[in-house]
């Protein structure tokens with residue numbers, strides 16, 4: 001019999017829920033809102049779609065393994081040279097590569113409870129111990145405790161900023177303080193999947209790449225504000241020495257021709273991003289009012305989603321089920337280690353109105 005390593009045995013493969021179309025039919029819904037995956041419900045960047053169409057006829061060719069044009073555009077947007085950029089099939093893929101690129105022996109990853117669940121999964125899949133400390137009050141990353149928890153085994157610290165699913169951020173001042181106190185040999189991974197949303201919500205939100213620290217890697221994605229989650233393009237920004245290490249371990253031809261083309265179109269589509277982040281800002285305010293009126297405890301968010309604390313797991317589950325019966329698909333956060341909470345993504349104007357209307361009569 002083929003043995004399966006213990007760490008892989010302990011993982012549970014991803015079990016998707018029922019597709020929306022099936023739920024809509026089963027529940028006989030007349031109107032509904034899909035607010036469970038932090039996607040961009042306005043749809044994909046139109047310029048990304050144009051570029052995909054133009055690239056289709058090259059589908060018999062392997063992609064440019066260096067994704068030269070896309071990396072150059074990302075570099076230009078971030079005032080750096082292209083050797084500070086690497087792209088892959090979503091930022092989750094870049095993150096996975098980082099385990100092979102940087103971890104060895106008994107190196108550990110250090111992070112908090114209640115952050116992006118894929119982090120725990122990829123650490124375990126790569127056989128890397130993931131040390132987790134509790135979130136601070138207000139569902140913030142507990143930076144003091146993170147720094148105190150660094151040991152000789154700590155290879156990297158992971159921080160999602162804004163954090164998914166809590167929506168909280170660490171500020172510019174906190175980030176600057178963090179890079180001062182974390183030793184140079186510890187890598188700081190700043191996951192900025194919701195960067196485009198956060199930077200228009202608060203001037204206090206830091207761009208972790210601007211300090212050009214040689215031990216900081218910044219992860220970003222085209223999945224959220226650019227609206228091409230299904231195409232799979234994300235990237236890392238950092239010191240060329242670290243970026244080169246990640247490039248060495250990535251799949252040769254990732255991302256695909258079409259994904260590179262989509263990224264090239266998306267990055268030139270400031271109009272779509274502006275429309276998206278402007279709508280999101282309005283939606284968050286609308287959600288806060290609706291949640292306040294419903295006497296529910298929410299955490300102010302810097303992403304395209306709001307976390308609601310319902311105090312008990314039973315209440316969170318019942319709320320999620322009840323919302324689903326009424327056509328609002330939201331995420332219960334048991335898998336994120338926050339079983340008493342739910343997360344609601346913002347949607348289109350019509351979806352946001354529907355959520356507010358349903359909440360008011362719940």
Ligand SMILES: Cc1ncc(COP(=O)(O)O)c(C=O)c1O
Pocket residue numbers: 037038089090091092093116160163164191193220221222223229233234
């Ligand atoms: C914090 C965070 N990082 C990364 C991702 C995944 O991004 P990508 O689609 O680029 O893999 C998500 C998606 O939900 C996320 O919330």
